[in-house]
Amino acid sequence: MHTAASLPTQRDPAWAGRVFWALAGLALLWPMLVLTEFKPWVLLEPGALKPALNFVGAFFPPRTDAEFLWLLARETWRTVAMATAGLTLALLLAVPLALLSVRVLSLSALTGAMAPVPAGLRQLVRWTLMLLRSVPELVWALVFVRVVGLGPTSGVLAIALTYGGMLGKVYADILESGDTHASASLMRNGAGRLQAFFYALLPQTAAELTSYTVYRWECAIRSSAVLGFVGAGGLGQLMDSSMKMFNGAEVASILLVFMALVWLADRMSAALRKVLA
C-alpha cells in the first residue's frame, strides 16, 4: 500500500503559492464584507423575514382582473414606445456625430497626415460621444425628471442621450473597420465625402450597422422598463408604486409581463439579426 506521505514526490509542488493566494484572497474579502455590510443573517431575523414572506406569499395568485390588465398593457406599450422613440432620437444624434468622427472620410488624410483643424474636430466629437455614453441613462433620467417633471419625456431623452453616445461610437468603429480602399479611390477621384459614404462605406457595413442597432433596441427596452423607477413612466413606475404599497399580487403580474417582454425582445432581435446576417 502506498500512502501520499510515503511518496514525497507526489506532494503538490505549488502548495506555497496556493496557500499564499488563498490567504491573500481572504484578506481582500474581509474589508469587502465589512464595506457592503454583508450580514446574511439579517434576512432570517423575524422582523425582516415576516414582511418579506408575506409579500412573496401575496405573489400567488397574480392580479389578473381586466382593469389591471388593461393598465398593464398600456404601460407595457409605453415602455416599448419609450425605447423606440428614444432610439430614434439617438439615431438622429449618432449618425451625424459618427460621420463627423470617422477618420476614413477625411479628404486631407488621403495625402499624408490629417490637417490639424479636422483632426481636432474629430477628437472633439469623439470626446462628446464619450461624455454622452459615460453618464448612465438612469442618471440622465434623474436629471431630466428634475427639469421636465415626471413622465415619459425624461425617459425618452435619457435613452436618446446615452444610446446616442453608444451608437455613435460603435458606428464610427464599424465604419473604420471596413475595407477603406473603395472609399479612398472614390474620394481620390473627386467624389464628395457623403458620396464616398453612401457608395463605398455603407454598402459594406449596412448589415452590421443594422444588426447592432437592433441589438441596442433590445437593450433600450430593458432599460426603459427600469427607468420608471426614477419616475420616467412605463412598467418601472407601475412596479415602483405597487411595491411601495406592498401589493405582492400586482408586483407578481408586472414581473411576469416584464420577463415576457424581455424574452420577446430577445427572440425578436435574435431572429432579425439572423435574417440580416
Added chain:
Amino acid sequence: MQSPLPHSSNVPTAAQAANDTYKLPPKLFDARCNACWLVLGVVLLVIASFATLSLQWAQFWSWDALQRMARFVAELLHPRFDLAFVTKVAMASLETLAMSALGTLLAVVLGLALALPASKTHAQDPARWRGPARLLLNALRSTPELVWAALLLIAAGLGPFAGTLALGLHTSGVLGRLFAESIENATPGPAFALRVRGVSAARVFAYATLPQVLPQLLSYSLYRWENNIRAAAVLGVVGAGGLGQMLAFHMGLFQMAETSTVLLAMLVLVALVDALSYAVRKVLSR
C-alpha cells in the same frame, strides 16, 4: 418564363439584358421584398411610439424649462471639494467597488452551481435538471439588477447589502448560462477517458472539464465584473447603497454642489474602469 425579379438566379442572356425591364431600377416597394416590409414595420412602430407617448416637447423647449435647465447646469458647475465631503464620496466609491466585486463573486459561485445541472455533458447524461435549471437561470437573468434591488430592499433593508445581493442574483443568471454553454462545448475526450474507467462525475468535472473551461469562465467573470461596477454605481438610486444612493439623496434635497461631486466621482469611476479594461485587453491580446 423568367422571373420578373432582378435578383433572380437565372443569368439573363445579352438579348434579354437589353430588354428595358432590366435597365429600370427596382421598384421601391415590392410585396415580395422582406426588407421593404421590415422598413415599413419599423416606420409604423416609430410613428406609433411618438404619437402615443404624449411627449411634452413644448414644455421642454419652453423659456421656463430652458431657464430651469440653465440654472441647473450652472449649479452643477460648482462641485463641493472640501476634505470631509470628498472622503465621504471616496468611501461611497469604495462601497460601490466592493458591492460589484462581492456581487460578482457570489454570482460566480451560484452561477457555477446552477450551470452544472443546466448542462448536458455527454450523450448518456440524463440531465434531468437541465430544463428547470435553465428556466431558473432565465428568470434570474431577465429581471434587471435594479428590480432585484427594489425587491430585496423589503427583506434586507436599505443599504449596500441589498445591492450586493441584487447584483449577485442577476449576474448569476447571466454567468450561469454562459458557464453552462462553455461546459457543454468543452472537448469531450478527456472527460470520456476518465468516465470509461469508472471515475465519479464530480472528479471527472474537476480533473477533465474544469481545467479546459477555466480560462473562459474567468474571462466571462471579469467581463461581468466590469459591467457590474457600472451597474453598482447607479443601483443606489432605489436605496441600495454606494454612489447611487448618495446621488439620489443629495438630488432629492436639491443640494446641487454635492450632487455635482457625486456625479463627477461616478464619471471618474466609469472612465477608470473603461481605461483599465482597455489596457488589460490590449496586454492580453498581444
